[in-house]
Amino acid sequence: MSACIRLLETQRSLERRCTDFCDSLHPERTVQLADLVSDPAAPQKLGIDHWFDQNLFRRRIRSGWQFLTGLPGELPRKVPLVFYQRTDPEEDRLEFARRFEFRNFRRRFASAPAEASYLMPFTNFSAGLAGTKEDRDRRIMPLMKFSSRVSLTSADARCAEELQDTCVFGYPAYDLPTVLGVSGSVATDYMAREIVHDLGHAWLPPVVHDAEPIHDAIMVRAMKASPLRTYRDDWERIVHLECTSPIFFATGMPLLESYMSQGQHDDHALFLAEMLVEHLRKTAGPKQRLALWTLPQQQVGRSVEHRVNLIMDTVIERGFARYGNQVELH
Ligand SMILES: [Zn+2]
Numbered sequence: 001m002s003a004c005i006r007l008l009e010t011q012r013s014l015e016r017r018c019t020d021f022c023d024s025l026h027p028e029r030t031v032q033l034a035d036l037v038s039d040p041a042a043p044q045k046l047g048i049d050h051w052f053d054q055n056l057f058r059r060r061i062r063s064g065w066q067f068l069t070g071l072p073g074e075l076p077r078k079v080p081l082v083f084y085q086r087t088d089p090e091e092d093r094l095e096f097a098r099r100f101e102f103r104n105f106r107r108r109f110a111s112a113p114a115e116a117s118y119l120m121p122f123t124n125f126s127a128g129l130a131g132t133k134e135d136r137d138r139r140i141m142p143l144m145k146f147s148s149r150v151s152l153t154s155a156d157a158r159c160a161e162e163l164q165d166t167c168v169f170g171y172p173a174y175d176l177p178t179v180l181g182v183s184g185s186v187a188t189d190y191m192a193r194e195i196v197h198d199l200g201h202a203w204l205p206p207v208v209h210d211a212e213p214i215h216d217a218i219m220v221r222a223m224k225a226s227p228l229r230t231y232r233d234d235w236e237r238i239v240h241l242e243c244t245s246p247i248f249f250a251t252g253m254p255l256l257e258s259y260m261s262q263g264q265h266d267d268h269a270l271f272l273a274e275m276l277v278e279h280l281r282k283t284a285g286p287k288q289r290l291a292l293w294t295l296p297q298q299q300v301g302r303s304v305e306h307r308v309n310l311i312m313d314t315v316i317e318r319g320f321a322r323y324g325n326q327v328e329l330h
Pocket of ligand 1: 197212215
């Protein structure tokens with residue numbers, strides 16, 4: 001059976017297990033992952049059909065799923081049900097204005113559109129939803145993502161009670177190419193990377209914060225994306241490498257520095273570039289994290305790609321045994 005069919009079957013059986021919950025989601029704004037990879041009408045329902053590349057998205061999700069199901073062992077109990085929801089720009093604008101009251105937020109997002117809060121380094125997950133079960137209009141909170149796995153406040157407890165043991169993720173669908181300044185296919189890869197990354201978290205052993213870059217690189221590699229032949233500009237190339245190249249943590253900073261030093265960029269472009277710089281610093285900056293990528297002595301002199309692949313293979317071979325701590329390779 002192909003990985004894609006297995007993915008669809010797993011998602012459908014989770015939908016059946018959570019029928020009441022799925023029925024309570026806003027019907028005009030919600031699309032299940034199984035539909036997003038298989039139903040040609042799904043992107044239009046999410047309002048992303050003018051840029052979303054459904055074939056490309058399906059290929060990436062399938063590769064990620066193939067990697068995870070190819071690992072030894074049973075399908076874990078916590079395989080998540082995934083849904084997407086069309087965002088409402090007006091709700092986002094109001095939430096953005098509310099957050100703008102806070103000085104730190106204002107300083108950081110002064111030149112950003114509201115939807116920038118959805119980009120990967122910034123988003124927060126909520127275990128609560130707007131709307132009610134009775135009105136069947138439940139929606140992901142504006143500028144948030146939904147995860148039934150995050151710790152609960154009493155207001156959120158109702159969803160978790162309904163879902164009991166099932167893990168559910170909800171993602172916003174918005175005009176990603178405009179927010180990110182890239183083409184539709186690059187935005188599709190960016191969108192696929194996020195879910196493949198999160199599927200890995202639901203699947204694999206818990207990752208300590210310092211090992212998160214290794215998790216990210218392993219899941220990016222699992223998507224099996226190649227660089228495009230041409231990009232519309234340097235920025236698009238950088239964004240695409242960031243979400244498809246497992247060695248970006250080691251090669252991205254010079255690219256970003258050179259991009260930022262050339263020519264005039266508008267405030268939005270600089271905001272986005274700084275976002276990636278910050279993300280990279282978190283990924284590979286502090287010494288203790290760099291130590292995770294320490295390489296066996298005999299490998300010095302080999303290419304970055306070779307060495308990074310070796311580290312990832314070792315982590316996988318050892319059954320992610322040291323995923324929760326420093327990776328020992330000596
Ligand atoms: Zn992560």
